[in-house]
Amino acid sequence: MMQQYDIIVVGGGHAGIEASLSSARMGMKTLLITNRKGGVGKTTTTVNLAACLGLLGKTVLIIDLDTQGNVQYGFGFKKPFKKGIHSAMKEGLDLNSLIYETKYQNIFLIPSDINFEI
Numbered sequence: 107m108m109q110q111y112d113i114i115v116v117g118g119g120h121a122g123i124e125a126s127l128s129s130a131r132m133g134m135k136t137l138l139i140t141n142r143k144g145g146v147g148k149t150t151t152t153v154n155l156a157a158c159l160g161l162l163g164k165t166v167l168i169i170d171l172d173t174q175g176n177v178q179y180g181f182g183f184k185k186p187f188k189k190g191i192h193s194a195m196k197e198g199l200d201l202n203s204l205i206y207e208t209k210y211q212n213i214f215l216i217p218s219d220i221n222f223e224i
Contacts, residue, residue, distance in 0.1 A: 112166065113135045114137070115139065115155055115167070116169045116171060117152030117170055137155065139151050153180035153181070157210060161212075164212060165212050165214075166212055166214065168213065168214070172218055174218070175190070178218075181210060181213060182209045183215075183217070193219055194216070
């Protein structure tokens, strides 16, 4: 079972609806940052919202569902992940094995990965 987080922030595209519904069923608040159009600030909003919530003492799990996978760079990760949310969906990997602690207090990430396709 997944650790309990105060808030889950799901960023990217329009694929985040199922993740939002799943986390809601687990009793966690979910914020879904989505828009079909590119270049509208989904990643920037996701990163900054999560950072602010973390500073307020909330434990935040970010799920990056954007095929470009840029949320990770906002939290200091330098290279694309080989395993991420796409791997969980396609290969049935346990989400707990894909949660990365960021260098920022209270912020955790399930990244997009290099094989992500919608």
